Amino acid sequence: MKGVLDRFEGNQAVILIEEEKAELILPKEDLPVGSDVNTVFQVEKDENDNYKIIEIDHKAEQEAKETTQDLLAKLRAKSSGSKFKKK
Template sequence: MKGVFDRIEGNSAVILIEEEKAELVVPVNELPNGSKVNTIFSIDKVDEKYHIIGIDQIAEQEAKEKTSNLLAKLRAKSTGSKFKND
């Protein structure tokens, strides 16, 4: 399953696991190297406890491509500023 690094609260990182409607709270220093807000993790559940397996590189790349595509569409629709330049 997937989890998204949502925020930092003190020294803890909050990871949201959407498909389980759950939160995983771990110490920031236990996150995989390269983790930052919005990082997508592969998560495992064992005995009702969640564990970060690592950063999901494929999901990360797909999210970046989707964002780039959306920005390109927005830029293509842009008609410029409504304000006049002096």
């Protein structure tokens, strides 16, 4: 399953696991090197219902970036400018 690094709260990282509607909170130093907000991780749940980060999911990150860029491009193409007159 996938988890996304949502935010940092002090020295803690908050990872959202949408599929399970759960949060994983752990110390920043336990994150894989190169982790930042919006980093996508492969996460697994053990027999005690504890979540563990397996690795950064670079493919899912790239797909999310491309989707965001596509949406922004569509919004920009639709925009006809401001409705207010310029003086």
